[in-house]
Amino acid sequence: MNIEQMNTIVETIVNECESIISETENITEVVDLESFAEELLEIRTTAEELQTLILNIEESEYISNNMLDSLDNKSIQLYQEIKYSFDNIETPPYDVLSENESSTNPEVIDSFVCMRDSINAIRDAVYELVTSMKVCVYFETDQISQVLKECLTNLPIVIYSIHRLRKQEMKFKCKTCNKKFFSNVVFEQHSCVKAYEQMTLEQLLQEYNNAKNSAKSA
Numbered sequence: 700m701n702i703e704q705m706n707t708i709v710e711t712i713v714n715e716c717e718s719i720i721s722e723t724e725n726i727t728e729v730v731d732l733e734s735f736a737e738e739l740l741e742i743r744t745t746a747e748e749l750q751t752l753i754l755n756i757e758e759s760e761y762i763s764n765n766m767l768d769s770l771d772n773k774s775i776q777l778y779q780e781i782k783y784s785f786d787n788i789e790t791p792p793y794d795v796l797s798e799n800e801s802s803t804n805p806e807v808i809d810s811f812v813c814m815r816d817s818i819n820a821i822r823d824a825v826y827e828l829v830t831s832m833k834v835c836v837y838f839e840t841d842q843i844s845q846v847l848k849e850c851l852t853n854l855p856i857v858i859y860s861i862h863r864l865r866k867q868e869m870k871f872k873c874k875t876c877n878k879k880f881f882s883n884v885v886f887e888q889h890s891c892v893k894a895y896e897q898m899t900l901e902q903l904l905q906e907y908n909n910a911k912n913s914a915k916s917a
Contacts, residue, residue, distance in 0.1 A: 700832065701839055704831075705757070705828075706707065708824045708827060709753055709754070709755075709756075709757045711820060711821070712749065712750070712753045712821050712824050712825065713753060713754070715752055715817040715818070715820050715821045715824075716746040716747070716749050716750045716817075717746075717750070718791060718803050718813065718814075718817045719742065719743075719746045719777070719781070719817050719818065719869050720743050720746050721746065722810040722811075722814045722817075723739040723740075723742055723746075723814075724743075725806070725808075725810050726739055726806075726807055726810045726811075727739055728813075729804055729806050729807060730804075730807065733840070735784075738780070738783075739784075742777065742780050742781060742814070745776055745777045745780055746771065746777060749770070749773045749774060749777055749821070750771055752769055752770045752773055753770060756770060756828075762832055765831065767828070767829045767832055770825055770828070770829070771826075771829050772826055774818075774822055774825045775822075777821070778818045778821075778822055781811070781814050781815060781818050781892050782815075784811070785811045785814070785815060791909040795888055813914050823886045825835055846859045858887065
């Protein structure tokens, strides 16, 4: 996820939360019912907490799985609070909200429809953020520390094993410079071997005679 996508998600969540808060205020102005006012206050408080969570994520240098889970759970909580209130506005005791006794106040209905649309947009944005970020966040900080500790503990053993393996596999040796090699392919590319292969018949004969004379004098 790039910065532009992240900014769009943050802006969506913050603005939709602000819209929900505004609608609770609108309903409060229309409705004068203590029990219903408590539900509206819960919705407002949850929306404010959700705003705080997404802003903390935006400002954080490291986004953990716990932060993403908290954001997801808070958005679910807000969704449930709005849905519960919306489903019950036409049942007792909320039917007293009606301007007449046969229908619910249309302003209240409109405000709840707006809140429902806002929470749906929030849930979509949270889902996109969580699924994208959790692909990148594999380890928590303590898990990373544990992995690094185990790597450092086993590093000397790994280095020794590699060194031992290298010594065992050096089967090819250059008689000219005494260097050892893992494979015949690498050995044949060695400068001494290349130089030997490029010698003419006269040079090879001279090399043979020099080696023979050196052996006699020794």
